[in-house]
Amino acid sequence: MKLKFYNTLGRQIQDFIPLVPPEVGLYTCGPTVYNFAHIGNLRTYIFEDLLRRTLEYAGYSVRHIMNVTDVGHLTDDADEGEDKMVKSSREEGRSVWDIAKFYTEAFFKDTDRLNILRPHTACAATDHIQEMIDLIRRIEENGFTYSSGGNLYFSIDACNDYGKLALLDREGLRAGARIDVDGMKRNPHDFVLWFTNSKFTHQAMMWDSPWGRGYPGWHVECSAMSMKYLGEQFDIHCGGVDHIPVHHTNEIAQSEAATGKKPWVRYWLHGEFLLMNTEKMAKSAHNFITLDSLTDEGFSPLDYRYFCLGAHYRRELVFSREALEGARIARNNLVERVQRLREAAEPVDEKDLSEKGSAYLQAFREHLAEDLGVTRSLADLWSLLKDPELPEGDKLTLLLDMDKIFGLKLAETGKETGEVSEDILDLIKRREEARKNRDFTEADRLRDQLDQLGIVLEDTPAGTRWKRKV
Numbered sequence: 001m002k003l004k005f006y007n008t009l010g011r012q013i014q015d016f017i018p019l020v021p022p023e024v025g026l027y028t029c030g031p032t033v034y035n036f037a038h039i040g041n042l043r044t045y046i047f048e049d050l051l052r053r054t055l056e057y058a059g060y061s062v063r064h065i066m067n068v069t070d071v072g073h074l075t076d077d078a079d080e081g082e083d084k085m086v087k088s089s090r091e092e093g094r095s096v097w098d099i100a101k102f103y104t105e106a107f108f109k110d111t112d113r114l115n116i117l118r119p120h121t122a123c124a125a126t127d128h129i130q131e132m133i134d135l136i137r138r139i140e141e142n143g144f145t146y147s148s149g150g151n152l153y154f155s156i157d158a159c160n161d162y163g164k165l166a167l168l169d170r171e172g173l174r175a176g177a178r179i180d181v182d183g184m185k186r187n188p189h190d191f192v193l194w195f196t197n198s199k200f201t202h203q204a205m206m207w208d209s210p211w212g213r214g215y216p217g218w219h220v221e222c223s224a225m226s227m228k229y230l231g232e233q234f235d236i237h238c239g240g241v242d243h244i245p246v247h248h249t250n251e252i253a254q255s256e257a258a259t260g261k262k263p264w265v266r267y268w269l270h271g272e273f274l275l276m277n278t279e280k281m282a283k284s285a286h287n288f289i290t291l292d293s294l295t296d297e298g299f300s301p302l303d304y305r306y307f308c309l310g311a312h313y314r315r316e317l318v319f320s321r322e323a324l325e326g327a328r329i330a331r332n333n334l335v336e337r338v339q340r341l342r343e344a345a346e347p348v349d350e351k352d353l354s355e356k357g358s359a360y361l362q363a364f365r366e367h368l369a370e371d372l373g374v375t376r377s378l379a380d381l382w383s384l385l386k387d388p389e390l391p392e393g394d395k396l397t398l399l400l401d402m403d404k405i406f407g408l409k410l411a412e413t414g415k416e417t418g419e420v421s422e423d424i425l426d427l428i429k430r431r432e433e434a435r436k437n438r439d440f441t442e443a444d445r446l447r448d449q450l451d452q453l454g455i456v457l458e459d460t461p462a463g464t465r466w467k468r469k470v
């Protein structure tokens, strides 16, 4: 399978050729753990999961690293505002360390429920302060820094290709720059590598460094940690599109400044936003929804995963309850079909697929290989399911194979006769609770939902019994 990706660096679709095949180094910018992830953030992690699964499906051996930002990310992605962790700690009345621990656990609970594969290494910024200091030293030795007002800054004027990822025009950058309130900067787009002095004096996390006691800027953590785990040059770096103009631009500038201009990352892939109406879903805009709030409404996390499969990662996706409801129905329908197929047929070996079955598999792979065309691959899945001429065994084989990418846990569905998935057990439990609380509207809604999943309930004096529809 030959993969092609749209590389933000250069803005074109390119053949994917790793540095040292079959190894692939993949770095994805992780969460800032000061609050729950919202479903917009989670869309980006689902996209990155689809990417990782596709690479593995294509036979690569992926090493996936993700940072956990627990220091230095200010409320503005550039150097304005307060550290998000410190702000959250003050608002919640807990230490920054407790905040970090709590929201890191919450993040992985969410990604596990979405069946997102865990990175091989998830590295906390605060565990890598020495690596950051070492990297900043190299940047300094190579002449890209200056000290001003107690902070150490990266000078973008020392760098002749600053902004190549975002296609920033250097003259435009100067002319169009907003007036930066940080008067200590020589160029408004310079950024802090190490703070010893910020407007906010109550920074709880500080370390000794050659530049004084303080804390690192946000961008430097990703350069330091990715290089530690993946080497000074590696294959793929991802994040949401909002990272292109500042965070990733600065990461490239400082990394290449440290290593002496070796091209750092070969392929940059960025996921588009999830929108709420027409606005970007964002914590700062207070228009965000968490995964928990969706499960409280009766959706399964996998309904949201399915919803995200409906749009290519480079397109904006508008969130609505109606669309999520559509995803829920489609996914339940899929689960039910897999159950029926399992009862009727056994999977076959890939080499024993019929000609038609092989053609479907090929189409699926071609679509996937073309810049992660998961949406078209999902359409392939539905076409083959509805094909009356395709043998049932072929259908089952293809579905299970394709689900290595979609990650809808189809292989776990209906394997055990008489047993049901955790999702269904959870719905049954929630309906019982609703009945106990005399919330009959909710109980009826859950009964209908279970009915659609092929589960019939019977309320007896000894409790609720359930069985599969025959």
Ligand code: AMP
Pocket (backbone or CB within 6 Å): 029, 030, 031, 032, 033, 039, 040, 041, 042, 043, 044, 238, 239, 240, 241, 242, 243, 271, 272, 273, 274, 275, 280, 281, 282
């Ligand atoms: P943060 O925790 O704020 O650093 O964001 C985590 C990831 O979510 C980053 O890769 C962001 O680019 C991404 N992101 C933020 N808002 C959205 C959104 N509305 N839709 C999709 N991705 C987003």
Ligand code: ZN
Pocket (backbone or CB within 6 Å): 028, 029, 030, 222, 247
């Ligand atoms: Zn990053």
